[in-house]
Amino acid sequence: MRLEQIMSEKLLAKLRYASTSPTPEQVNGIKAMLCKKFNVDDIELELSEDKSIGGGFIVSCKNYEYDWSDAGRAKQLRAEINNLRREHGGNDAGKIISMLSDKVENFDLAVEDKEVGSVVWVGDGIANIDGIEHAFYGEIIEFEDGTKGMAQDIRDDHIGCILFGNDAGIRQGTRAVRTYKEAGIPVGEAFIGRVIDALGAPIDGQGDIKESGYRPVEGPAPGIIDRQSVNEPMETGILSIDTMFPIGRGQRELIIGDRQTGKTSIALDTIINQKGKDVICIYVAVGQKASTVAKIIQILKKTGAMDYTIVVSSTASDSAPLQYIAPYSGTAMAEYFMHEGKDVLIVYDDLSKHAVAYRALSLLLERSPGREAYPGDVFYLHSRLLERSSKLSSELGGGSITALPIIETLAGDVSAYIPTNVISITDGQIFLESDLFFEGMRPAVNVGLSVSRVGSAAQTKAMKKAAGSIRVDLAQYREMAVFTQFSSDLDETTKNQLAHGNVLMELLKQPLEHPLAMHEQVIILVAVGAKRLDMIPVKKVRDYKERLLEYFNTEQGEICQELEKSGDLSDQLKHKIIEAVDAFNDIENKKLKEEVEEIQKNNH
Ligand code: ATP
Ligand code: MG
Secondary structure, three states, X not given: OOHHHHHHOOEEEEEEEOOOOOOHHHHHHHHHHHHHHHOOOOEEEEEEEOHHHOOOEEEEEOOEEEEOOHHHHHHHHHHHHHHHHHHHOOOOHHHHHHHHHHHHHOOOOOOEEEEEEEEEEEEOOEEEEEOOOOOOOOEEEEEOOOOEEEEEEEOOOOEEEEEOOOOOOOOOOOEEEEEEEEOEEEEOHHHOOOEEOOOOOEOOOOOOOOOOEEEEOOOOOOOOOOEOOOOOEOOOOOHHHHHHOOOEOOOEOEEEEOOOOOHHHHHHHHXXXXXXXXXXXXXXXEEEOHHHHHHHHHHHHHOOHHHHEXXXXXXXXXXXXXXXXXHHHHHHHHHHHHXXXXXXXXXXXXXXXXXXXXXXXXXXXXXXXXXXXOEOOHHHHHHHHHOOOOEEOHHHOOOEEEEEEEEEOOXXXXXXXXXXXXXXXXXXXXXXXXXHHHHOOOOOEOOOOOEEOOHHHHOOHHHHHHHOOHHHHHHHHHHHHHHOOOXXXXXXXXXXXXXXXXXXXXXXXXXXXXXXOHHHHHXXXXXXXXXXXXXXXXXHHXXXXXXXHHHHHHHOHHHHHHHHHHOOOOHHHHHHHHHHHHHHHHHHHHHHHHHHHHHHHHHO
């Protein structure tokens, strides 16, 4: 074909009308508008009848569509009603009708100018769309059957779109329309205590949730000026973590370890410990078994933690796009509360499965695989997620998001691709070890490999003073325990040091769902620091600890209150605690003596 021929070829537009064809004036008007839009001199308009549009007409040209149909108007009106509902917060029909009648009078019907494409390939939760030229990353694309997707991969000849619904109704040639909206989820107070899917829809069978607004799932992280440094503790209630690896509000602390080493348990105990502390918790389950998630919800309900918790669940049976989006949705929810000035704790369980979902998705989108077949931007996948956790400045309300991402390792290998990435993004890690777990050291925290890089700035003074040298003591003990393993005659000092270490290790064992309050932890640490526990046989330490704390809580309320109120441990208070421990030991000894006498008497 010669160039002049191509140039002279007319652009073809199609007009569908419901019953009455447009008048010649209307046709001329439409032609003039299209000529201006596409910058051509003339245009050919093909008319056809289409009853399904109800009334009016729809014009499509190239990949644009102009909607003057009744169906389009009805859709606009419906969107308007939903907006009204959200703005004025009501499901009250009367209220909506009165608001609507107001609106209808001033209702200005916009001509829908849409960019339309068609599906060329669909499968595994992915659709490739041809014809849409101007979509932006993260834009919602709507398909003919109502399924929604998100533009994820923008190329010059097609766009790759991840689907948020079933792809059964989508086939080759299905129309896909740009919505000009960023993917977002509904947020609000009403979500507290509920279980939702990755798109914010309730899945706990307790009815609709009334949202207070929408937030984009992929929001930018707060800038440097908007932040302040971490200065308030986020107590886990777990002695070994709060003393040695304290976490602050706004910090990101990774929980890392092999499978079945108690990772989820630490996160759950931390949530349980937030009772009455005015913290909102969000638990994001990614790629887990539905039965595991059900068990977790049951634990949260049983302990009363569900009252301040939101569970965002995308199980292993959900499609890769939903698993990929879930942590971002959870974070969007957390951001809503953070901007309201609240403190939020968010758990991502776990990010290894998140990376795997993203790998599946990227391979389907035909992105080139890199190390371990992950795409090149897998670091950015997690960094842009975790950077959104922060402590906002006081001017912005001082809210915070504390993140506890979880990573599963294989045979303790922390140098694999995903673990090293996430370790470098977070402000420290709690490393759990299988060997310790099986030895009965639970939680199985490896003291040598765990670290918290910012939390000590947020530790209460009392805790800081009481924790003192516990980490060094433990390190010395472990070294000595290995060294003296095979020697039989030990000198007195070594024996004492070993006994002290044994008691310390035993104290750090903590059963599930038994978080310790700050004052309880300080009391234990002061008692053990003053060597008041070293003579207790290791087997009896746990029992002794419980009775000691009960004694303090019931008989020495004053000390407990002073600790909680001042958050400090003066020398005087420390002295008082040691005296009380001695008093308790006397009572215990007396009881023991009486018991022994009783037994002796019975034997005679
Ligand atoms: P997965 O890799 O399967 O996600 P996980 O690392 O999250 O496992 P959990 O599910 O938290 O591990 O715990 C594994 C098992 O260990 C559970 O049965 C749990 O009850 C037990 N467990 C964890 N922590 C403790 C503890 N402190 N005391 C007693 N049992 C514990
Ligand atoms: Mg787990």
